[in-house]
Amino acid sequence: QKEVEQDPGPLSVPEGAIVSLNCTYSNSAFQYFMWYRQYSRKGPELLMYTYSSGNKEDGRFTAQVDKSSKYISLFIRDSQPSDSATYLCAMSEGPESGGYQKVTFGTGTKLQVIP
Amino acid sequence: DAGVIQSPRHEVTEMGQEVTLRCKPISGHDYLFWYRQTMMRGLELLIYFNNNVPIDDSGMPEDRFSAKMPNASFSTLKIQPSEPRDSAVYFCASRQELKRAEAFFGQGTRLTVV
DSSP: OOSEEEOOOOEEEETTOOEEEEEEEOOTTEEEEEEEEEOTTSOOEEEEEEESSEEEEETTEEEEEETTTTEEEEEESSOOGGGOEEEEEEEEEOTTSTTTTOOEEOOOEEEEEEO | OOOOEEEOSEEEEOTTOOEEEEEEOOTTOOEEEEEEEETTTEEEEEEEEETTEEEEOTTOOSTTEEEEEEETTEEEEEESSOOGGGOEEEEEEEEOSSOTTOOEEOOOEEEEEO
16 A cells, blocks of 8 residues: 555546545654645646645645545635646655655646636 | 756666766755656655755665765766666755755656667
8 A cells, every 4th residue: 555645537627616636645644745736747846735734725725634534635716727737745754753854745636627 | 046957858768878867956955856757656756865965765776776966056866777667757856954845846857768
């Protein structure tokens, strides 16, 4: 079993829809939870991150972490064609852990927003 | 800052040849990471440096892979000899010491070994 599981998709939605992207993980020591967006033939770029549990909102994007279920989500409201990309979840342990520099990535979910 | 700069963007080489990938991190960043991305395995950490010192190379798949960081503004990843299964996109990323979740990636080098 992989440490981080992510549905590869593809996920196809109409413009304006609410998108939900999810990851599950098995390492209870993970404390940093990140979402990256990767356009075709480009490097990943950090969208947002949370430390420990809770929600974080940034514009149309909301990240949620449920540590009891080992489950994280990214919601995109009012999705736009420009949101079409692959979304990667990523996680790392906290500063008290010797392995906190290592970021473990999901394999990514490919999203297509249709105009 | 121009961001993390990688070269070349594309590399096609024959099996058995030596391949060298290059990376210039963002100025002032303390950490540099090398990743490999494939469809099957996603993004995998190969090695990372802190202040030019290799800290963890446990992700390097074989002795054919080696990485160096001779100074704060330059790193190389070398594969010798290359094999077709090394074909992948290789990314370099860098970040600052205190911003643990904020890594910046380069555009990647797409390596094809034929």
